[in-house]
Amino acid sequence: xxxxxxxxxxxxxxxxxxxxxxxxxxxxxxxxxxxxxxxxxxxxxxxxxxxxxxxxxxxxxxxxxxxxxxxxxxxxxxxxxxxxxxxxxxxxxxxxxxxxxxxxxxxxxxxxxxxxxxxxxxxxxxxxxxxxxxxxxxxxxxxxxxxxxxxxxxxxxxxxxxxxxxxxxxxxxxxxxxxxxxxxxxxxxxxxxxxxxxxxxxxxxxxxxxxxxxxxxxxxxxxxxxxxxxxxxxxxxxxxxxxxxxxxxxxxxxxxxxxxxxxxxxxxxxxxxxxxxxxxxxxxxxxxxxxxxxxxxxxxxxxxxxxxxxxxxxxxxxxxxxxxxxxxxxxxxxxxxxxxxxxxxxxxxxxxxxxxxxxxxxxxxxxxxxxxxxxxxxxxxxxxxxxxxxxxxxxxxxxxxxxxxxxxxxxxxxxxxxxxxxxxxxxxxxxxxxxxxxxxxxxxxxxxxxxxxxxxxxxxxxxxxxxxxxxxxxxxxxxxxxxxxxxxxxxxxxxxxxxxxxxxxxxxxxxxxxxxxxxxxxxxxxxxxxxxxxxxxxxxxxxxxxxxxxxxxxxxxxxxxxxxxxxxxxxxxxxxxxxxxxxxxxxxxxxxxxxxxxxxxxxxxxxxxxxxxxxxxxxxxxxxxxxxxxxxxxxxxxxxxxxxxxxxxx
RNA sequence: GGGUCUGUAGCCUAGCACGGAUUAAGGUGUCGGCCUUCGAAGCCGGAGAUCGUGGGUUCAAAUCCCACCGGAUCCGCCA
Numbered sequence: 201x202x203x204x205x206x207x208x209x210x211x212x213x214x215x216x217x218x219x220x221x222x223x224x225x226x227x228x229x230x231x232x233x234x235x236x237x238x239x240x241x242x243x244x245x246x247x248x249x250x251x252x253x254x255x256x257x258x259x260x261x262x263x264x265x266x267x268x269x270x271x272x273x274x275x276x277x278x279x280x281x282x283x284x285x286x287x288x289x290x291x292x293x294x295x296x297x298x299x300x301x302x303x304x305x306x307x308x309x310x311x312x313x314x315x316x317x318x319x320x321x322x323x324x325x326x327x328x329x330x331x332x333x334x335x336x337x338x339x340x341x342x343x344x345x346x347x348x349x350x351x352x353x354x355x356x357x358x359x360x361x362x363x364x365x366x367x368x369x370x371x372x373x374x375x376x377x378x379x380x381x382x383x384x385x386x387x388x389x390x391x392x393x394x395x396x397x398x399x400x401x402x403x404x405x406x407x408x409x410x411x412x413x414x415x416x417x418x419x420x421x422x423x424x425x426x427x428x429x430x431x432x433x434x435x436x437x438x439x440x441x442x443x444x445x446x447x448x449x450x451x452x453x454x455x456x457x458x459x460x461x462x463x464x465x466x467x468x469x470x471x472x473x474x475x476x477x478x479x480x481x482x483x484x485x486x487x488x489x490x491x492x493x494x495x496x497x498x499x500x501x502x503x504x505x506x507x508x509x510x511x512x513x514x515x516x517x518x519x520x521x522x523x524x525x526x527x528x529x530x531x532x533x534x535x536x537x538x539x540x541x542x543x544x545x546x547x548x549x550x551x552x553x554x555x556x557x558x559x560x561x562x563x564x565x566x567x568x569x570x571x572x573x574x575x576x577x578x579x580x581x582x583x584x585x586x587x588x589x590x591x592x593x594x595x596x597x598x599x600x601x602x603x604x605x606x607x608x609x610x611x612x613x614x615x616x617x618x619x620x621x622x623x624x625x626x627x628x629x630x631x632x633x634x635x636x637x638x639x640x641x642x643x644x645x646x647x648x649x650x651x652x653x654x655x656x657x658x659x660x661x662x663x664x665x666x667x668x669x670x671x672x673x674x675x676x677x678x679x680x681x682x683x684x685x686x687x688x689x690x691x692x693x694x695x696x697x698x699x700x701x702x703x704x705x706x707x708x709x710x711x712x713x714x715x716x717x718x719x720x721x722x723x724x725x726x727x728x729x730x731x732x733x734x735x736x737x738x739x740x741x742x743x744x745x746x747x748x749x750x751x752x753x754x755x756x757x758x759x760x761x762x763x764x765x766x767x768x769x770x771x772x773x774x775x776x777x778x779x780x781x782x783x784x785x786x787x788x789x790x791x792x793x794x795x796x797x798x799x800x801x802x803x804x805x806x807x808x809x810x811x812x813x814x815x816x817x818x819x820x821x822x823x824x825x826x827x828x829x830x831x832x833x834x835x836x837x838x839x840x841x842x843x844x845x846x847x848x849x850x
Numbered sequence: 851g852g853g854u855c856u857g858u859a860g861c862c863u864a865g866c867a868c869g870g871a872u873u874a875a876g877g878u879g880u881c882g883g884c885c886u887u888c889g890a891a892g893c894c895g896g897a898g899a900u901c902g903u904g905g906g907u908u909c910a911a912a913u914c915c916c917a918c919c920g921g922a923u924c925c926g927c928c929a
Contacts, residue, residue, distance in 0.1 A: 548927090552927095589927075615922090616929085710862090812888055
């Protein structure tokens, strides 16, 4: 017998048993929702129901009596997988699985489904766009942002295996002042060829240009504000200026030549701020020279990104340029449509969007989980100079995405929650109701550095490349220490998938809503609860299987798997499809890391407790080999979901 | 000031959507064991927690509700 989801089959039997027992014993009672929970310990059975408590209240009986009567009414002979039903505690009904049958069902299902075991297909496949990473092309991807591609890639992977038609998109945010800042600096330097990894190179130009122009701006602002004698403003600007001067000192030390050159070149302009703004305006207008310049520097940066993404095997189906939506007129069209709606206002020369009015008028607040009296801030859509703002352009982009898909998932930091909400409301305002309903902001908390905040503008960051390279180097040292017998080439290859795997795992492992403090220990963990631990376990299982091929072995006898740890492994294997469905439906890729670690844990306990190849009998050995093989398969299938290599040796 | 997220042993994390078992689960660190036996990136054992605080709902609360406290973050003609 084979089944895609063995544990669910057992659960269905238990549920059916309860339903028929309730109808038989208490015909007058309405059948409550039947929740079956895992028991705290395998010795108490595998599934338990606490519905006697609820039923007892309605029937005015004692829970234990209700439980006893229900247990008596259950006809086990009607079910294949239920071995025993008993009452426990104050009124629990515990179901015990028939292990010989269940082990056979599970292990044969794993073996037969092999590479597709666990990947249960949805009944309602839809087209989904997962937009992720979308780091601005101004500086290298830093560790604060690195959770994004890892989560996004895992999400896309599980949704795809669930049967959805998934397409991954990278939104290139090349419109806006920041792009003009870096392009301005790049132009001033005479469009130099990168002398290092190109995103790193662009990042330096960005930070230095930003710093010089900020100081410039603040100095002017200070002069102006002094004449007004507004004490608070003077202090505020002074403080900001001091901060930037401190950053300038750091940068002068780190990139002295670059800093000097840019200082000289930028000082040639009377008003660099104005030059940057002009460039921004020209770019939005699609003026060819500006286009050429900004695209050139953005492309340089993107080249660097692609190298980083190749290291971690993350790819995108589509690279979407924000500027294309401006130039094509889509942004203007959206603006015009919005202007025609009753939710737009024009004040002091700027166009704004009244998000709160939409929510109120269309009664969206309860649906969006907000209190009625919570006022949603307004959103400026267009500057007085006619240029648009980021969220405005994102509205056009989002609507375009819905031309290609029914559902859109944006993996974007939670600090953008308000903007994402305003965007959603703008879609409702434009009558894209269904689309807005299917617009998901997958928010995650940033990785922070202990002590200071990461900031690309300020050049305060640890790059993702640094972390990946360090992880691979550390892994290499581990491999040399632990597996000196491998050739140099093999060691390098192992170090690569171990190091990268460790980083991927560490960034996925924690609930995305929680903030993570970056420490090297966290990402360079090669012990329990890490990718290398699971990889090692997989290699170990492979090794056993490799060595056991000499023995021609008897047919497995599933009733021999009687050790508690063996049964725990069977259950863990049987629950993999359940976990997959849950992780996919609730968009919780981190569950996979937890699951795979637990399975590895159990297998290692098993490995140390009993012998596979040298088991007491040939039959037992053969049966344990089937178990080992199933563990190997499921470890591999689970690791695949989070993009971690499952090696045969390491 | 208002919104959102978050608070579980020294440290890191799971459990919270769907309330259930007098032992709240792992890891790390710490203390002590296990390599002539299938790979020690491993395993076994000890010590270590008023689940932020205070109320409420319930037969039952880490889990639901309310208030408060701490941390993060947002409330820009930034992105």
